[in-house]
Amino acid sequence: xxxxxxxxxxxxxxxxxxxxxxxxxxxxxxxxxxxxxxxxxxxxxxxxxxxxxxxxxxxxxxxxxxxxxxxxxxxxxxxxxxxxxxxxxxxxxxxxxxxxxxxxxxxxxxxxxxxxxxxxxxxxxxxxxxxxxxxxxxxxxxxxxxxxxxxxxxxxxxxxxxxxxxxxxxxxxxxxxxxxxxxx
Amino acid sequence: xxxxxxxxxxxxxxxxxxxxxxxxxxxxxxxxxxxxxxxxxxxxxxxxxxxxxxxxxxxxxxxxxxxxxxxxxxxxxxxxxxxxxxxxxxxxxxxxxxxxxxxxxxxxxxxxxxxxxxxxxxxxxxxxxxxxxxxxxxxxxxxxxxxxxxxxxxxxxxxxxxxxxxxxxxxxxxxxxxxxxxxxxxxxxxxx
Numbered sequence: 001x002x003x004x005x006x007x008x009x010x011x012x013x014x015x016x017x018x019x020x021x022x023x024x025x026x027x028x029x030x031x032x033x034x035x036x037x038x039x040x041x042x043x044x045x046x047x048x049x050x051x052x053x054x055x056x057x058x059x060x061x062x063x064x065x066x067x068x069x070x071x072x073x074x075x076x077x078x079x080x081x082x083x084x085x086x087x088x089x090x091x092x093x094x095x096x097x098x099x100x101x102x103x104x105x106x107x108x109x110x111x112x113x114x115x116x117x118x119x120x121x122x123x124x125x126x127x128x129x130x131x132x133x134x135x136x137x138x139x140x141x142x143x144x145x146x147x148x149x150x151x152x153x154x155x156x157x158x159x160x161x162x163x164x165x166x167x168x169x170x171x172x173x174x175x176x177x178x179x180x181x182x183x184x
Numbered sequence: 185x186x187x188x189x190x191x192x193x194x195x196x197x198x199x200x201x202x203x204x205x206x207x208x209x210x211x212x213x214x215x216x217x218x219x220x221x222x223x224x225x226x227x228x229x230x231x232x233x234x235x236x237x238x239x240x241x242x243x244x245x246x247x248x249x250x251x252x253x254x255x256x257x258x259x260x261x262x263x264x265x266x267x268x269x270x271x272x273x274x275x276x277x278x279x280x281x282x283x284x285x286x287x288x289x290x291x292x293x294x295x296x297x298x299x300x301x302x303x304x305x306x307x308x309x310x311x312x313x314x315x316x317x318x319x320x321x322x323x324x325x326x327x328x329x330x331x332x333x334x335x336x337x338x339x340x341x342x343x344x345x346x347x348x349x350x351x352x353x354x355x356x357x358x359x360x361x362x363x364x365x366x367x368x369x370x371x372x373x374x375x376x
Contacts, residue, residue, distance in 0.1 A: 009360075009364055009367075012367055013363065016359075019229050019289070020288060021289075035230065036270075037266075039262035039265045039266075042226050042265040042269065043222070043226075043265075045226055045229040045230070046222045046223070046229065047225075047370070049226070049228050049292075049307075050225050050307070050308065050312055050370070051363070051366055052292055052335055053225075053308040054312045054313045054315070054316040054370075055316055055331070055335050055366075056292060056293060056335065056336070057296055058316065061328045061331065061332045061336070
């Protein structure tokens with residue numbers, strides 16, 4: 001796969017036009033066919049998203065006001081940020097191991113490691129209810145700073161992401177059901 | 185951006201799950217940490233809906249747990265993109281009755297907060313914002329006008345050409361040149 005620095009400028013331009021809906025129907029179909037088979041096209045689209053999103057994080061050039069913004073939006077942003085905190089954290093933080101535990105990592109059951117990871121994540125970023133059901137309620141901005149939220153207390157724990165649950169199932173021992181064959 | 189390291193079957197990040205060749209949860213967590221943000225951006229570009237993109241991301245990493253070991257380590261990133269794309273298309277079709285696919289960039293304008301550009305989040309990395317800010321500062325005013333109209337105001341190239349009294353080709357060229365400069369600055373930032 002081509003490193004991002006070597007992606008073709010034509011490909012970048014196609015990706016931007018796809019993102020901005022500036023391709024005609026045929027061009028859009030061809031680009032999507034390429035997305036299915038070419039990781040470089042996928043990387044170019046990811047880069048276009050980051051570039052546009054970066055622009056939009058900045059004040060409008062020449063100071064013109066931006067379009068109106070929905071106040072319902074912070075819920076969605078909160079969900080994204082919460083989910084992607086996962087990605088931003090280093091693996092040691094995700095797994096939540098100290099130096100000694102890190103040395104012994106090979107002896108830790110993967111299922112336990114996943115449970116620890118999730119508990120640690122809850123302690124680090126607070127309740128992730130919005131991750132489970134973003135449609136309900138507003139994303140509480142102060143929630144992550146609330147030190148009174150202990151993992152495993154106060155009744156219901158938020159559900160971990162689907163792939164973590166699958167990880168526990170897959171590695172939970174002989175009683176774990178085998179996953180069904182997948183189509184991909 | 186570095187290509188992903190060789191996770192699979194190396195044992196360097198916890199090794200495969202006991203009794204199977206599957207990637208271990210630790211290895212998948214490594215993948216999630218390393219490639220998750222880029223996959224998220226990609227999925228947003230395909231789905232134009234943060235909720236659906238999140239669902240597709242979760243489904244992709246679930247498949248990584250179940251089937252990721254079938255990919256060659258050196259092609260794992262490409263494998264993840266393929267899986268992510270298929271998940272995205274499946275979700276898009278399933279959701280098409282409820283939500284029409286968003287057109288243009290209006291959804292990104294809605295979905296991008298300008299309140300605090302210093303907040304680090306993997307979709308919009310702080311260093312990327314800074315790189316773009318620096319690049320925008322150096323764009324000629326004529327390029328900047330097109331960027332502003334296309335990205336911030338979500339006008340089509342045809343509208344911009346009409347508004348600015350320019351041939352469509354000129355508008356396209358200015359936007360393309362501007363994007364090349366912004367991308368170059370973004371890549372320079374990544375290489376540092």
